[in-house]
Amino acid sequence: MTIHIYNTLSKKKEIFEPVNPGKVGIYLCGPTVYKEAHIGHMVGPVIFDSICRYFRYNGFEVTWVVNITDVDDKLIGQSRERGIPMSQVATEMTMDYCANLLSMGVDQITHMPKATEHIDEIICFIRDLVEKGFAYDTAGDVFFDVGRNTEYGKLSNRRPDEQQGEGGGAASKKRAAGDFALWKSAKPEEPSWQSPWGPGRPGWHIECSAMSHRILGRTFDIHGGGLDLVFPHHENELAQSECCHGEAMAKYWMHNGLMRAAAAGKVGGRSDRQAPADQASEETSGQKISRSKGAGGLHELIAQQGGERIRFFLLRTHYRSTIVFDNEGLEETGAALEKFYGFFERYERITGQRFYLEVDGEETRQLIRQRQEGEIEVSQPGLLSEIKSLRDSFLGKMDDDFNSGGAVSDLFQMLSTLNKFADEKHLDISTERVDDDLADFSRAVETLRELSAILGLFLKPPAKAVAGDNDELLDQAMQLLIEMRAEARKNKDFATADRVRDGLTAIGVTLEDRSEGTNWKAD
RNA sequence: GGCGCCGUGGCCAAGUGGCUAAGGCGGCGGAUUGCAAAUCCGCUAUCCCCGGUUCGAAUCCGGGCGGCGCCUCCA
Numbered sequence: 001m002t003i004h005i006y007n008t009l010s011k012k013k014e015i016f017e018p019v020n021p022g023k024v025g026i027y028l029c030g031p032t033v034y035k036e037a038h039i040g041h042m043v044g045p046v047i048f049d050s051i052c053r054y055f056r057y058n059g060f061e062v063t064w065v066v067n068i069t070d071v072d073d074k075l076i077g078q079s080r081e082r083g084i085p086m087s088q089v090a091t092e093m094t095m096d097y098c099a100n101l102l103s104m105g106v107d108q109i110t111h112m113p114k115a116t117e118h119i120d121e122i123i124c125f126i127r128d129l130v131e132k133g134f135a136y137d138t139a140g141d142v143f144f145d146v147g148r149n150t151e152y153g154k155l156s157n158r159r160p161d162e163q164q165g166e167g168g169g170a171a172s173k174k175r176a177a178g179d180f181a182l183w184k185s186a187k188p189e190e191p192s193w194q195s196p197w198g199p200g201r202p203g204w205h206i207e208c209s210a211m212s213h214r215i216l217g218r219t220f221d222i223h224g225g226g227l228d229l230v231f232p233h234h235e236n237e238l239a240q241s242e243c244c245h246g247e248a249m250a251k252y253w254m255h256n257g258l259m260r261a262a263a264a265g266k267v268g269g270r271s272d273r274q275a276p277a278d279q280a281s282e283e284t285s286g287q288k289i290s291r292s293k294g295a296g297g298l299h300e301l302i303a304q305q306g307g308e309r310i311r312f313f314l315l316r317t318h319y320r321s322t323i324v325f326d327n328e329g330l331e332e333t334g335a336a337l338e339k340f341y342g343f344f345e346r347y348e349r350i351t352g353q354r355f356y357l358e359v360d361g362e363e364t365r366q367l368i369r370q371r372q373e374g375e376i377e378v379s380q381p382g383l384l385s386e387i388k389s390l391r392d393s394f395l396g397k398m399d400d401d402f403n404s405g406g407a408v409s410d411l412f413q414m415l416s417t418l419n420k421f422a423d424e425k426h427l428d429i430s431t432e433r434v435d436d437d438l439a440d441f442s443r444a445v446e447t448l449r450e451l452s453a454i455l456g457l458f459l460k461p462p463a464k465a466v467a468g469d470n471d472e473l474l475d476q477a478m479q480l481l482i483e484m485r486a487e488a489r490k491n492k493d494f495a496t497a498d499r500v501r502d503g504l505t506a507i508g509v510t511l512e513d514r515s516e517g518t519n520w521k522a523d
Numbered sequence: 524g525g526c527g528c529c530g531u532g533g534c535c536a537a538g539u540g541g542c543u544a545a546g547g548c549g550g551c552g553g554a555u556u557g558c559a560a561a562u563c564c565g566c567u568a569u570c571c572c573c574g575g576u577u578c579g580a581a582u583c584c585g586g587g588c589g590g591c592g593c594c595u596c597c598a
Contacts, residue, residue: 011527031598044598074596158526158594204596226598227528233597257528258592290597316547317536322529322591329535332548339547342561393545397537406537409546419562423555428562494557501559512560 001058001371005222006320006401008230008253009155013401018221019251024060025220026052027212027250029229030112032069033093034078037100037298039310039325040226040259040289045106046311047256047319048224050455051402052108056368057454065111065215067208068094071201076190086191087116100298103307105456107364111215115207119193122202122210125244126182126195134243138173140185140198146178149239155253156231180236182206205236212249213241223250227258228288256319259289262326289325306463309334315404315455336412340452341462343415347445349516350427351438355449356461364459371395374450376443383421387444390414394451404455411455414448429515482511482518 003016018024028048031041048064055062070090079086094114101109115122126142129135135144146152153159181203186192192199212220218241225234234253241249302310313333317323344355376388390410397406418441426432427441452458481500488496501511508523 029598032596037598041598072596156526156593224598228593228597231526231593232595256598258598260591288592288597320528321536324535329548332535335549336547339562346561403537406545409537412546416563420564423563489557492557498558505560510560513556514561 001395001399003054003058003399004401005252005254007251008255014252016221016252018060019217019219022059022061024055024062024222025216026062026064026222026224027208027216027220028064028066028223029208029225029233030066030068031093031097032072032074033090033097034072034074035093037093037097038289039298039301041097042100042104042106042298042310043259043314043319043323044224044226044256045101045109046104046314046456047402047404049106049108050315050404053368053454053456054398054402056108056365058371062108063110063216064108065113065212066109067211068097068112068114069204069207070094070114070116071191072204090114090116096299100302103302104311105307105459108456113211113215115202115211118207118211118214119202121214122206123183123193123195125206125210125213125240126202128244129182129240132243134240135182136175137183137197140183140200141173141181142183142197143174143179144182144236144240145175146180146239147176149243151242152178152239153235155238156235158231158235180205180232182240205233206240208233208237209240209244209249212237213245218245219248220250222252222254224254224256227255230255257317257322259323259325261289262324262329305330305334308457308462309337312337312408312457315457316408318403318405320401337462339412339415340458343419344458345519346419346422346428349514349519350422350433351442353442355445356459357449357453358460364453368453369450374447376447383417383440383444386417387414387447390417391447391451398454407451407455411448411452414444414451418444418448478509478520482520485511486518 004013005016006013026048028044031037045066052062052064068090071086075086075089078089082089098112101107126135129144130137130142133145134148135142137143183195183197183200183206184203185198185200190201192201212223223234223237230253238249309330313330314323316333347353347355374391376384376391378385378388390413394407394410397403397410421437421441421444422428425434425437425441427437449458481504485497485500488494488500504511504520509520510523511518511520
């Protein structure tokens with residue numbers, strides 16, 4: 001059981017060896033909280049949430065940091081536009097972001113530091129860099145001197161002198177076009193903090209260097225983020241931290257693929273300012289999703305589709321590849337998920353046990369079982385040996401750079417195996433089933449639960465779209481209908497029986513006649 | 524222009540040197556059912572093209588075609 005990780009720095013898969021035995025420190029670049037999040041912002045958190053669960057499952061003590069950038073130009077812009085303080089914009093959007101994370105089942109994060117709460121550390125960090133000669137100040141602005149860093153460009157594989165110039169006003173103060181701001185002097189009426197270089201605010205990259213250092217130390221295990229952050233953000237962080245400390249910032253750099261929209265408008269808002277609808281959809285099809293292009297509506301999307309569906313959708317593709325987002329794909333995922341939900345209901349009917357653990361947050365963390373505890377002892381071929389080999393396959397795929405997409409297929413195979421077993425052994429019929437089979441079945445389901453929990457799936461019952469799941473009155477009415485229909489069927493009055501069922505189908509209620517009675521569900 | 528990624532069945536998607544190329548969605552056929560639903564079984568792939576390396580390539584190398592990302596804010 002060795003975990004391999006694809007490292008952007010070396011461009012290879014490497015064997016994971018923690019900096020400190022038994023511990024893992026992860027820093028994931030979080031959002032700039034100036035606007036509501038869009039679906040693309042969820043890719044990293046969801047995959048890292050599963051990675052985090054997987055490390056914990058393997059016995060590691062994990063510290064997972066996701067930072068909140070709550071000061072920058074865009075926040076200042078929003079604050080002006082809306083006529084409220086920047087801190088209020090940040091607070092609102094941070095709460096929004098966290099709510100989205102929770103509804104996607106992302107609850108493994110241990111720290112969410114804010115840039116504005118670490119100004120002192122940031123200033124110290126910059127002062128250090130200036131003293132060591134890696135940074136210079138020009139009338140209130142402090143820049144990192146890329147030319148002094150011989151290794152600059154090693155993460156994104158580019159040389160500073162080959163870059164196209166940045167241009168722009170601030171560039172004139174820089175010694176070289178590739179130099180970037182560590183500290184920006186305050187313009188009138190901008191939020192600012194006192195510093196040795198005068199009032200101002202931190203540049204974009206420095207907060208991550210300062211906060212990761214503060215929480216995770218000089219060299220930590222994994223630094224993650226979207227592929228679009230490799231340059232300049234991570235390259236600059238790396239340069240700052242390694243120049244300041246003289247040692248590696250992170251051992252493994254992981255970058256998730258970006259999400260693209262299948263067509264204009266579908267993601268929620270790529271507005272039709274591009275004129276003819278057909279044209280626009282042709283032209284923007286396959287474009288990267290981003291807030292500057294108007295993507296949004298994550299709340300609506302989650303409300304509509306359910307967080308688990310979106311999470312599952314994201315995990316079915318390898319984290320490093322591009323995911324094309326469209327509603328059809330999501331609907332398909334929904335159909336696939338239904339197979340699981342249907343089986344869990346079957347499990348509950350058969351065993352009388354609740355499938356869902358119904359816990360979240362801290363409790364989930366306590367509940368993550370250890371890899372060794374889940375080992376299955378088998379002496380002969382049969383259900384458990386099949387489940388065991390599927391489990392081995394699942395874990396093998398997760399060990400190989402967190403191949404959740406491949407791992408999910410083992411979950412599906414496990415599902416088929418279990419359904420087949422229940423069919424063959426007549427587990428649905430209480431008078432025909434055998435205790436030994438039931439015991440094996442339960443043991444096997446336990447494994448399915450163990451593995452799906454690694455992916456953060458099936459911890460809670462799916463949210464029903466139709467209110468009334470808990471509506472006693474509705475349930476009683478349904479029972480009455482079902483009883484009357486049962487009587488009709490008994491009397492071979494199928495016309496009446498079908499009238500009831502078809503009528504219910506028409507209003508979105510499905511009846512399922514089973515060996516031990518009929519049950520219903522609303523879609 | 525510089526750096527990089529991708530192209531697997533109708534659609535989505537694992538696999539990156541060697542058993543009959545996972546899995547999902549959809550479709551078709553069958554078992555089951557009074558008929559359905561659910562479930563199970565079966566069927567549905569010249570792995571973009573050309574050339575090379577190799578006993579053997581979807582997988583490695585070269586060339587082409589097509590799609591995309593970064594180089595400016597971006598998860």
